[in-house]
Amino acid sequence: MAASSAPVSPNAGDVLPAAHKNKAAVKMLLQRRSTLAKNMTEPGPSRDELETLLTIGGRTPDHGKLFPWRFIVFQGEARSRFSQRLEARFKDIEPEAPPERLALERTRFERAPAVIAVISDVTENHKIPLWEQELSAGAVCQNLLIGANAMGYGAQWLTEWYTYDRVIKSELGLGSGERVAGFIYVGTASEDPVERPRKAPRVSHWS
């Protein structure tokens, strides 16, 4: 099969284009900027778009074909149900929390139409170092951000307090060896993002 006619949903063994110039993609990456979750609104990705986005996430390099990650998707009512759990847990941790803070927790996942939890699922004592398995989960997060942007949605990679909370991890059903790499919030930007300060990449050339 000619690479130029390669399928968009390739199967193992299909020939794919090594690369092709895509000025629009380069420009998009040069201008890539997170959309803050608080600046997200409806609509979110449709069922088909979400499937495409997760497929993009699943096409991330991983050493050893371990696929050391999985996804948990929050949409619709599930977002408010999970946010209620966040509020309840936050009340336990901080009984003196002011009502505004509890209101934030109660609606946290409703900031975006869709939230994708990227779960790092590593295999310990494997010849592939844990570090590489974990890096792959981070790369999945970035692919989701770029994929969402390419589909016309704003996206933000957040961890916040609940990523590291023992009780919330158990509510998410995380097994041993599993950790949240990030919650990827996806939605329509209610306003255009503004560039933030950035340092020039630190580069040296080996000689």
Ligand SMILES: Cc1cc2nc3c(=O)[nH]c(=O)nc-3n(C[C@H](O)[C@H](O)[C@H](O)COP(=O)(O)O)c2cc1C
């Ligand atoms: C692993 C990871 C976790 C992050 N968690 C948070 C977070 O909890 N809260 C937050 O405000 N930003 C967090 N950020 C930063 C934002 O997602 C985003 O990168 C930042 O606002 C800069 O935006 P940019 O993507 O336009 O460079 C996190 C970034 C990474 C890579």
